[in-house]
Amino acid sequence: APSNYTAILNTFTTYWTRDSLGSVSSLLTRHRTFKVLMIGDSGVGKTCLTHRLCAGEFPCRAEATIGVDFRERLVEIDGEKIRLQLWDTAGQERFRKSMVQHYYRNVHAIFFVYDVTSLTSFSGLNSWIEECRQNSLGQDIPKFLVGNKSDLRDPSRANQQVNQQTAMSFAKAHGMMCFETSAKISPNKLSKIPLLRVKHPSSLFDFHCNMLILARLTHV
Numbered sequence: 001a002p003s004n005y006t007a008i009l010n011t012f013t014t015y016w017t018r019d020s021l022g023s024v025s026s027l028l029t030r031h032r033t034f035k036v037l038m039i040g041d042s043g044v045g046k047t048c049l050t051h052r053l054c055a056g057e058f059p060c061r062a063e064a065t066i067g068v069d070f071r072e073r074l075v076e077i078d079g080e081k082i083r084l085q086l087w088d089t090a091g092q093e094r095f096r097k098s099m100v101q102h103y104y105r106n107v108h109a110i111f112f113v114y115d116v117t118s119l120t121s122f123s124g125l126n127s128w129i130e131e132c133r134q135n136s137l138g139q140d141i142p143k144f145l146v147g148n149k150s151d152l153r154d155p156s157r158a159n160q161q162v163n164q165q166t167a168m169s170f171a172k173a174h175g176m177m178c179f180e181t182s183a184k185i186s187p188n189k190l191s192k193i194p195l196l197r198v199k200h201p202s203s204l205f206d207f208h209c210n211m212l213i214l215a216r217l218t219h220v
């Protein structure tokens with residue numbers, strides 16, 4: 001496996017294109033589909049992140065998700081168009097109900113989202129990990145720890161917000177890639193925390209890198 005994610009990131013960046021999924025050609029062509037599940041407490045910004053990723057903007061209004069929403073985006077990576085299917089799940093238990101096991105079927109990657117200004121949402125991650133375990137999520141599925149709302153970081157309230165080192169240690173302990181982001185602010189203003197290297201089977205390595213690039217380029 002390549003030793004440096006940054007190098008891979010730079011290589012792949014040149015292949016990146018944005019495509020409107022609504023185009024007829026996109027809909028008629030068969031593409032490999034990657035299903036990515038967004039999970040995390042209610043209000044951490046899963047809907048806004050998927051909206052940012054697929055529509056390229058921060059939604060002016062976001063309501064609590066009921067059940068699940070799907071958003072898709074066609075991305076071109078290394079000459080191949082890939083359909084990225086984002087499953088934006090409800091954070092509120094009452095809106096998840098008995099649907100949960102369907103979310104986890106044939107998943108290719110998971111985003112565990114928390115809000116950097118909410119310690120509760122960070123401690124809530126344990127129950128999301130437990131839900132994954134109960135749904136027999138494979139160890140080899142790439143997992144991303146995403147601290148959202150980095151635009152709201154306030155140094156004067158540091159002890160009420162999620163410490164970056166704590167997040168990184170948590171990610172490492174659970175074999176996740178980890179970074180902070182904001183669905184709200186423009187990508188070039190985002191401050192990033194260093195990426196962690198985690199072990200992955202080679203078959204998933206490419207996809208993992210691509211997800212990472214996607215994440216870095218589009219905020220999620």
Ligand SMILES: Nc1nc2c(ncn2[C@@H]2O[C@H](COP(=O)(O)OP(=O)(O)OP(=O)(O)O)[C@@H](O)[C@H]2O)c(=O)[nH]1
Pocket residue numbers: 040041042043044045046047048049062063064065066089090091092148149150151152181182183184185
């Ligand atoms: N400042 C800031 N606000 C954000 C960001 N992302 C989301 N929000 C706000 O956080 C609130 C909740 O966002 P949602 O995307 O609906 O959260 P969710 O995780 O999908 O919530 P559920 O559907 O209930 O699970 C909204 O008021 C958003 O405007 C961000 O990056 N920065």
